[in-house]
Amino acid sequence: MSDLNNNLHKGSPLLYLREDKLKETLNNFFLVYKTFENQILDNASVNGFGIADIRCILIILLYPGITFNELLIKLSITKQSLNRVLKILLEKKMVFQETNEKDKRMKNLYLSDESKKIINNLIGPTIKEISNAFQKSGSEAVNGFNQIFLNLAEKNK
16 A cells, blocks of 8 residues: 555545555544543543443443443444443443333343433533534534544444
């Protein structure tokens, strides 16, 4: 992959597809991820949460009523890891389960009101930072950015 522009017309090189630019983008993803993770974990440690707890709570917040298997796929972790995280969250009454009306063998997961408050406090500063960056960039850039993420995430569905 020395240069992806080799396949393009000479008059219209896409400079953002050069290998060095792609590597720089990857590095920026890592930097932003680490910054957000540290920012959230600094606040989370007060509540005794780790990144696995936070990701689990965040996904249940985004998808109320999600099943264990659906959550497992979205988190892309082992059953054992998810069982360990969910057990603690259930014991702390952060998450509760309801039997699925269509299939009594399945349980739907929901957040308690307290855990909604906690997660919103934990991610609030990060959400504000993302919002500020989006506002500075404009809607066209945000739409493009979100499309890039969707394209990257597509392979993990």
